[in-house]
Amino acid sequence: MSEDRLARLLLRAEIEEFNATYCNALDEQRLGDWVEMFTDDAFYVVLSRENADRNLPVGLIYCEGKGMISDRAFALDKTAMFAPRYLRHFVSNLTVLAETADTIETRANYLVMQVLFDRPDATLHQVGVYYDVFRRTPAGLKLLRRKCVYDNLLVDNALCLPV
Amino acid sequence: MSEDRLARLLLRAEIEEFNATYCNALDEQRLGDWVEMFTDDAFYVVLSRENADRNLPVGLIYCEGKGMISDRAFALDKTAMFAPRYLRHFVSNLTVLAETADTIETRANYLVMQVLFDRPDATLHQVGVYYDVFRRTPAGLKLLRRKCVYDNLLVDNALCLPV
Amino acid sequence: MSEDRLARLLLRAEIEEFNATYCNALDEQRLGDWVEMFTDDAFYVVLSRENADRNLPVGLIYCEGKGMISDRAFALDKTAMFAPRYLRHFVSNLTVLAETADTIETRANYLVMQVLFDRPDATLHQVGVYYDVFRRTPAGLKLLRRKCVYDNLLVDNALCLPV
Numbered sequence: 001m002s003e004d005r006l007a008r009l010l011l012r013a014e015i016e017e018f019n020a021t022y023c024n025a026l027d028e029q030r031l032g033d034w035v036e037m038f039t040d041d042a043f044y045v046v047l048s049r050e051n052a053d054r055n056l057p058v059g060l061i062y063c064e065g066k067g068m069i070s071d072r073a074f075a076l077d078k079t080a081m082f083a084p085r086y087l088r089h090f091v092s093n094l095t096v097l098a099e100t101a102d103t104i105e106t107r108a109n110y111l112v113m114q115v116l117f118d119r120p121d122a123t124l125h126q127v128g129v130y131y132d133v134f135r136r137t138p139a140g141l142k143l144l145r146r147k148c149v150y151d152n153l154l155v156d157n158a159l160c161l162p163v
Numbered sequence: 164m165s166e167d168r169l170a171r172l173l174l175r176a177e178i179e180e181f182n183a184t185y186c187n188a189l190d191e192q193r194l195g196d197w198v199e200m201f202t203d204d205a206f207y208v209v210l211s212r213e214n215a216d217r218n219l220p221v222g223l224i225y226c227e228g229k230g231m232i233s234d235r236a237f238a239l240d241k242t243a244m245f246a247p248r249y250l251r252h253f254v255s256n257l258t259v260l261a262e263t264a265d266t267i268e269t270r271a272n273y274l275v276m277q278v279l280f281d282r283p284d285a286t287l288h289q290v291g292v293y294y295d296v297f298r299r300t301p302a303g304l305k306l307l308r309r310k311c312v313y314d315n316l317l318v319d320n321a322l323c324l325p326v
Numbered sequence: 327m328s329e330d331r332l333a334r335l336l337l338r339a340e341i342e343e344f345n346a347t348y349c350n351a352l353d354e355q356r357l358g359d360w361v362e363m364f365t366d367d368a369f370y371v372v373l374s375r376e377n378a379d380r381n382l383p384v385g386l387i388y389c390e391g392k393g394m395i396s397d398r399a400f401a402l403d404k405t406a407m408f409a410p411r412y413l414r415h416f417v418s419n420l421t422v423l424a425e426t427a428d429t430i431e432t433r434a435n436y437l438v439m440q441v442l443f444d445r446p447d448a449t450l451h452q453v454g455v456y457y458d459v460f461r462r463t464p465a466g467l468k469l470l471r472r473k474c475v476y477d478n479l480l481v482d483n484a485l486c487l488p489v
Contacts, residue, residue: 005336005339005340006169006332006336008339009172009335009336009339010168010169010172012339012343013168013171013172013175014168017175017258019256020255020256020257020258021258023256023272024256024258024270027272027292049412086212086314088272088274088290088291088292088314089255089256089272090253090255090256090272090274090416091255091256092255092346092415092416092417092418093345093346093349093350093415093416093417094346095343095346095347095350107350109349109353109414109415109416111274111414111416111437111439113274113287113290113314115290115314115315120315121287121315122287122290122314122315124439124447124448127414127439127441127448128414129353129414151412151414151439151441151448152441152446152447152448169332172335173331173332173335176331176334176335176338177331180338180421182419183418183419183420183421184421186419186435187419187421187433190435190455249375249477251435251437251453251454251455251477252418252419252435253416253418253419253435253437254418254419255418274437276437276450276453276477278453278477278478283478284450284478285450285453285477285478
């Protein structure tokens, strides 16, 4: 039994657990917990595949640093428009791309379903890819970068919800 | 290499295999196999997030004990209305919440797609969360409790299908 | 800690990594990389559950051998119709069914979302099951057989895209 394969497996499992915890925080609208999953110097962006493919940085959400991420969460918590919907995340196809002493680079596909309170059926909110860099910290893994690149051209609401 | 991390990983894998087997039984309409995945004193319920959030127990399906679960399966097998559709389950974001000597408490997101035989396209049947308690038995893991809480307010058929 | 359980876990992880790599190749339209994931004598077929259940071999795609698989990829690369859409794969519920000295038989559920460039929203392209046989080769795991059986009766385009 190779130690290498086992180390690789444990790493994948660690990232999968992180992603599950991250998605649970968003699905349960615990935005304060969500903010704590980033490093202080984290970069968080949500942009369309169209723009990502052309290296255009403009996106639905653009946050440099935990302060901006926290502002985003606060803004949503204080609006009346965030509450009346449920989101539900599905993450699949995790791939570990690179690893250094204290960072791990990965990608994974995500699918976010949405239920609006005044409509009875669930609809697709977003489908795309997480391009991530994690950093090992004394408090466990944190996101140093999460770039969410979505395929669907139109996101069906005016709000910029984190995914 | 910590033994703890490995034990945790093996536990997660065991639950993931259980959930895959569970979903395969439902997707292939082997309802007899599905019933055998519960303990004799199992609690199985399917209810809306709306009711779950208000601690209202009323749901689409409410079964106390394997006898009631078996009745549900039998009722579906004997109706002409169950056959003409395909269901397909997707489970993601498994989180182990607690573990005792003989039980494991977990949650996971689920998505069920449906194809009706008289309509050509697949539609979303249900999206939600499994809140589970597993029990270790001499015959392997069994569900002591599965609470399926779905987000979508309207489930698009009159039948109460297990998920 | 049983060596058996660990070996089983490593095998599952290996297949999951393969499937993630496979789906990434298709999602990023790297069809040349996709072809290389099959053995020379591979069998690749995409057919409806209706036909699969009746043992009818007719399907959307039928390839005996890597040459035919390569032809399929080449045909798509050279048509103007393939580019203007994004596909995104989700794989879940992996089950290892059997293992011999050099092959592994598995199944897994798949969901493929599609975004057409002239329509703003993502739609479901296909939902179904991969029935697979992998072979161990000096170059790593390869697909000896991938039978993609989809539930939805109508696939919403005239092109035969690999899934």
